[in-house]
Amino acid sequence: MASQSQGIQQLLQAEKRAAEKVTEARKRKNRRLKQAKEEAQAEIEQYRLQREKEFKTKEAAALGSHGNSAVEVDRDTAERMARIQDSYRGNRETVLNELLRRICDIQPEFHANYRVAG
Template sequence: MAAQHSQGIQTLLEAEKEAAKIVQQARQYRVQKLKDARTEASKEIDEYKKVKEEEFKAVESSHAGITSSAQSAVDKETEVKLQQITDSYNQNKDKVVKKLLDRVVLVKPELHRNLTKVES
């Protein structure tokens, strides 16, 4: 009976070892599948990124002419306005200086309009 009992325990230990091997193989299989999935996802991301970059470059190149023409139009308009401001400055600077000097030099002393005469 002891031999039979010992053989039953031995069979259980072998079954336990076999189960541990199966569990270890399942873990390895799961880890490998995760690695494969990450690699595949990385490839898909890279392909998608490449496609979107090409689309962006195509849109950018198609709008490059529009942007440069708009920039040149804005530059021309700015030049015209700056020239107008410069011309106006050159025409009116003497008048402005004369008005400022007249205000500073020619002072007419008079009472303020809010000042009331105090009766004594």
């Protein structure tokens, strides 16, 4: 009986060692899968950045003149607005004085179509 008990003990120990080996193998496998996933993510990110850079280059080439024209239009608009403002400031007094002179200098006269009844 003692030998049977000892044999069962050895079998249980062997089974325990096998279970530990399987568990360790699963852990290694999971670590390797995680590492492979991280490597794939890094590779995907690198590819995405490369494609994005190529897209930006092509976009700049296609829209280069368009982007510059927008800046040029904005600059031209600002210059025109500045000229209009300067013209307004320079001519405001003259125009107001002329308007006031015409409004206040009333010279009564008959209209050309006026007929005296009688």
